[in-house]
Amino acid sequence: xPRFSIVTPVYNPPAKALKACxxxxxxxxxxxxxxxxxxxxxxxxxxRRILSRFAAKDAxxxxxxxxxxxxxxxxxxxxxxxxIGEFVALLDHDDVIAKHALWxxxxxxxxxxxxxxxxxxxxxxxxQGRHYDVFRKPEFxxxxxxxxxxxCHFSVFRNSLLDEIGGFREGFDGSQDYDLILRATExxxxxxxxxxxxxxxxxxxGSAAGDVHAKPYAYDAGKKAVESHFARQGISATVAxxxxxxxxxxxxxxxLSVKPLVSIVIPTRGDTSRIWGAATCMVENTxxxxxxxxxxxxxxxxxxxxxxxxxxxxxxxxxPNAKNVSCIDFYEDFNIAAxxxxxxxxxxxEIVVVLDDDTQIASPDWLEQLVGQFQFRNVGAVGPLLQxxxxxxxxxxVSLRPKPRHVSRxxxxxxxxxxxxxSVARTVTAVGGSCMAFRRSAFDEVGxxxxxxxxxxxxxxxxxxxxxxNLATVWTPEAKVYHFDARTRGASTADGDQTxxxxxxxxxSGQDAYTRGNx
Amino acid sequence: xxxxxxxxxxxxxxxxLRDASRDRLLTEIGMLRKQNGAAELAAAKRExxxxxxxxxxxxxxxxxxxxxxxxxxxNARQAMMQAPTWRVGAFVLRPLNLAKRLLRKK
Numbered sequence: 001x002p003r004f005s006i007v008t009p010v011y012n013p014p015a016k017a018l019k020a021c022x023x024x025x026x027x028x029x030x031x032x033x034x035x036x037x038x039x040x041x042x043x044x045x046x047x048r049r050i051l052s053r054f055a056a057k058d059a060x061x062x063x064x065x066x067x068x069x070x071x072x073x074x075x076x077x078x079x080x081x082x083x084i085g086e087f088v089a090l091l092d093h094d095d096v097i098a099k100h101a102l103w104x105x106x107x108x109x110x111x112x113x114x115x116x117x118x119x120x121x122x123x124x125x126x127x128q129g130r131h132y133d134v135f136r137k138p139e140f141x142x143x144x145x146x147x148x149x150x151x152c153h154f155s156v157f158r159n160s161l162l163d164e165i166g167g168f169r170e171g172f173d174g175s176q177d178y179d180l181i182l183r184a185t186e187x188x189x190x191x192x193x194x195x196x197x198x199x200x201x202x203x204x205x206g207s208a209a210g211d212v213h214a215k216p217y218a219y220d221a222g223k224k225a226v227e228s229h230f231a232r233q234g235i236s237a238t239v240a241x242x243x244x245x246x247x248x249x250x251x252x253x254x255x256l257s258v259k260p261l262v263s264i265v266i267p268t269r270g271d272t273s274r275i276w277g278a279a280t281c282m283v284e285n286t287x288x289x290x291x292x293x294x295x296x297x298x299x300x301x302x303x304x305x306x307x308x309x310x311x312x313x314x315x316x317x318x319x320p321n322a323k324n325v326s327c328i329d330f331y332e333d334f335n336i337a338a339x340x341x342x343x344x345x346x347x348x349x350e351i352v353v354v355l356d357d358d359t360q361i362a363s364p365d366w367l368e369q370l371v372g373q374f375q376f377r378n379v380g381a382v383g384p385l386l387q388x389x390x391x392x393x394x395x396x397x398v399s400l401r402p403k404p405r406h407v408s409r410x411x412x413x414x415x416x417x418x419x420x421x422x423s424v425a426r427t428v429t430a431v432g433g434s435c436m437a438f439r440r441s442a443f444d445e446v447g448x449x450x451x452x453x454x455x456x457x458x459x460x461x462x463x464x465x466x467x468x469x470n471l472a473t474v475w476t477p478e479a480k481v482y483h484f485d486a487r488t489r490g491a492s493t494a495d496g497d498q499t500x501x502x503x504x505x506x507x508x509s510g511q512d513a514y515t516r517g518n519x
Numbered sequence: 520x521x522x523x524x525x526x527x528x529x530x531x532x533x534x535x536l537r538d539a540s541r542d543r544l545l546t547e548i549g550m551l552r553k554q555n556g557a558a559e560l561a562a563a564k565r566e567x568x569x570x571x572x573x574x575x576x577x578x579x580x581x582x583x584x585x586x587x588x589x590x591x592x593x594n595a596r597q598a599m600m601q602a603p604t605w606r607v608g609a610f611v612l613r614p615l616n617l618a619k620r621l622l623r624k625k
Binding site: 342345445450503506 | 561570572576579580582583586587
């Protein structure tokens, strides 16, 4: 039994591209492979000629000629049926793999016997053989996979897992690999990623790589694959097509099977500043817009206000006298982590959202979108898309590369971002405390926010602590919140905070599993 | 005289309590105990949080120290292998190592 079976459905590729594809496999510096090529009744005569010639040269190349054209799914499934290798690698008929691709994949698989699915980085290659669009992918991110098939090429599956899930499915033409990856990763014991470019995706006229609009049916099939994934998970969500290749999923109140009480904790001093030209008491504006716009049925607001030692407010303000709004006095010196902790301890919700007082919700269903993400396993914290007053992005999550920073800060919120990262929910290393939702149980487990930090890093530290107990932090663009950056306390920095952060997490600075490459 | 008069006019916080009924005092004591209890409970919860955070923090610091140690060992090893004595030793022992390798192959 060979170690690898490479499966390639073929239909009328240009002769030059097909030859390059075949050569790239034959030049591998790892020999234990077989190649299952299925010619889906190509009409161009050079295809059969080239395939026959190479099959005669190399016994490891097995070619099946279908008697009638059945489409990509049928041809790919025939290839899987031929495959007897321990692992199955998918290769398109005009693409190229790096010379050491199979050797590198084999090394990775040898390092851990439980790896059932593996993917690598990739780039694109044009007609002149020039490489571009290098896609340095994140570590395995099931959240992002629900929004786009970012794993794509080079995908290698354990053959027994493919048998278990039943291979390719009819009705997913053009996104059959996306559907297969979604189903495989649901069952895989372990998913691995090789951060090396081992696959070169050729751009030819009419291919999906060159023109995202070339195969519109593929995006309908992709949407169906995501819907099918949600159905298998038992999660009700509305899936829609975004930019080609990306899919959004949204939750509404009726779709949430449980609607836990959400506590919104807002620490404040009661400052006033100008928003869109008008002098505004920030916390009053924040609370009022939540009460006016929020569509989620069950929430309370806990305002943690600074008071002087005589019990008077530092900057007096009024919040509506509503049943679900309460105020807690905070007498201590400024420490944002302490204020969050005091607020959370005074609240009752199963889900807690810490929210800055210089924010304003932009999407009425923001809580549905934040709470909805907690339906997925192992989600510890969720953050929304934060926008500046002028609509530019304030944060698309927090990255530690090259140092702690908000991803895409200052970029247009209308742009989909590098490889669509602004348009789909994804796992991030952390989200900012300007707006962060988390489970109370997780908060209790990790000891809340560390009061060793005074101004900064307590939020990132919290997410890293969650990560240490295998709870992921998710960023979703479906919940939108305006953040009038640091209007209420000024842009404070504290060297002590940075020292403290480095003392705990210095080894993680400079690298980030979820923002590699240009993100 | 006027001094004594002023003193008499000042509000005596205990005077009210001296005249209060037993029931009222018991109610007030109960309320204060409850308030104190709640404050104490909140303080205790925060202490529990701080302790848990300290545990996670120490675990993270331990990880940090381990990573630092690993880097230091790597650097020290590299420095050692760059040292003239090591290089001379490696050069002198090269035939022996080659012979060992050949024997192992056989």
